[in-house]
Amino acid sequence: MTQDVLGYVLGGSLQEGLTVRLQVPPHRVHEGAFVVMDAPGWRFFGIVTDVALRTTHPRYVENETPDLAPALTHMLRQSTLYTTATVLPVRMMEIGPDPEQDPEGYQRFLQEVDAGLREVRPMPVKTVPPHFSPVRLADQGDVDEIFGRPTEKATFVIGYTREQGHAVRIRLREFIKRSAGVFGATGTGKSFLTRLLLAGIMHHDVASVLVFDMHNEYAYDLPDPDRKVRVDGLKSHFHSRIQVVGLGPGTLIQNRPPDYHLQIPSSEIQPADIELLIHALNLSETASLVLHALYREYGDGWFEHFRSLEIGATEEVEENGKTKTVPAENSVEAWAKRAGIHPESARAIHRRLRLLFDRDYIAPDPPHNTLQQIIQDLQQGRNVILSFGKYEADLDYLLVTNLITRKVREAWVEMTERHRSQKDQAEPRPLVVVIEEAHKLLSREMAVQTIFGTIAREMRKYYVTLLIVDQRPSQIYDEVMSQLGTRISGWLGDEEDIRAVLAGLANRDALRNMLAHLEPREEALVMGWGVPLPIVVRTRRYDETFWRELQGARASMRGKPEDLNRALFG
């Protein structure tokens, strides 16, 4: 073993972790460190979950010791005080006999591996290393073995190990198989981390991405007030592979025009879409009755018809020779009477829906079906960033994200069904839907109503998964949280948020401490189904270096045609 031995396994169990007596000062081993334990024939991978100070006898740390010479005190402490680390074993891998002690046995082992008789891969841990197994920090080779090698397709460096700065990769194809989450308190770098992930997914082209960009920060360059630099938007690097869509006609994003504007045909709005807005619109409990009555009468045209009605419009009619004022045919009251709805309920809803009636992104018959355009772009492998422009209210976010995602999912369900029933139909392209402020859509109350709760539960059945980004995971429905595959969390200050992020994971106690002790910036705990073992990483910086490493020469030549010409034509 060439690496420094940190210590030796003294005891422990799979359940409670292994006790390792350290031979190095405690500051050399941090909670969350990725360590390796070599035993005859097997290599074990684990994480440090605790570091503790010990003594051979409590008397040595009491104040009753006589005044000894400083050198004796030093020697006494060296012999009687020590540090232990608790290591949670997570993965194990067969490595065969020691090639130096048993070269023939090792050759046989390699031959059996080559012949496919033995499978050499990290597997979930099923036993523990023996007493006095040496423990060392994982090197780059170990990290690659577990998290993905640079030569593997579609792996992406998300950060670096905290102790030695080894690159930690995630396998993007695994990552997108189930819904995932990026969490962290305000200012911990969630948005940058999300941009990193999205850049990785887009660069490796493992899925189409639909981003609901509530705060208009993903598409175009914008200043970073903390670092006093300008941060590149995704569009600046992926160009036509990203379609920036502005909500409503004429919307500018960071003072730049989008690729196209979204106008939603009013016929696409379903009563269920409005029911989601019961709090945002302050609707009463009778609202559902009114909405469904409208839908029964007018079908998909209900919204437009209702918009055209007027409150209090009257007309005069002759009845038995007398002129009488009655609700006009185009009045809310006349419709309510016809539908058997209390007029005041209908009037109340009409008043509330005026907020939506006035939204210019809802039109009876938009000139271009840009809703369908979004779906086509995604189907054809492009990525879509829908920027909300001036519409940053919850009302708009809830309505538009749910409606579009419902339409998108319907398209993917149809493609999946065709793929399953017809041999010549290609497998649908995976789709990742990115939602910020996810708790607004996935709270306990909303998750059962919105399409997002359904997608989270379905996992990859229809090739659509979520990437949810949030600072208050405790406000997201438990059942949704427990369905998340990979979770990447920055620092969280609230105990409830920490508990929520860990919902459904094994070894929550150990992970809770790791999460609570993260640095407030540029550190994250990556855990869950998408990674073989939980690990604390120093997150990669979203800067010029990142883009240069991700895209190679192409990024550095951005905006310099002469360099591009030289690269292409010499």
Add this chain to the structure above:
Amino acid sequence: MEAVKGRLLTSTSTDFLVGCRLRELAGLPFGALVKAPWLTDAPETGDLYGLVAWVRVPESSMARQMAVQPAPTPGMVQDQQSTAEPAEVRVLVVGYRQGRRIHHLLSPYPPRPLAELTLCAPSEVVAFTQEGRLGYLRHILRATDLPMPELLAAHLRQAHEAHVHHGNPDWVHAAVQRVIHLLRDDPPTLLWVLDALSDALPEALAAVKP
């Protein structure tokens, strides 16, 4: 030729008693490494090594009378010191030599009857104490019927001087480390021992950089 300090009176596996003239005690300091040849039919020669651990000066009727005199004359004191009554020196066995090899174990054979006790020269102290893993220290540490902390402190101070003389001032650090290791599960005893060492080896310990 080493000076004979006394002769064996009686022995057990762990210690032996030597009788000597009173004036020879001046050359047998407490804690000093001494040796006595063993009893064997084997062709190889051997010695038992031990530490001067306890001394008894005999009482005489003359001494009692002289003790109450206002001022005994130097002649009276010299006469008393040359008395035939032997002083008794208890030696704690800490190892043995068989041929050229030194062992930090109890001797397989007892000392010869009337074996001659001699004081080990500094070079022999160095040879004995630097052998192996300082295992002879455990014989000292388990001598519960002796003032063990004082015996150990006295021995280490003398052995340290011998090692310094032979250019190895760091030997004492290894010895102290070994003592700590052997006694670490007995904090009260260890702390007494370290207290004694603080008094016995102030200069040596001051040179250690914590």
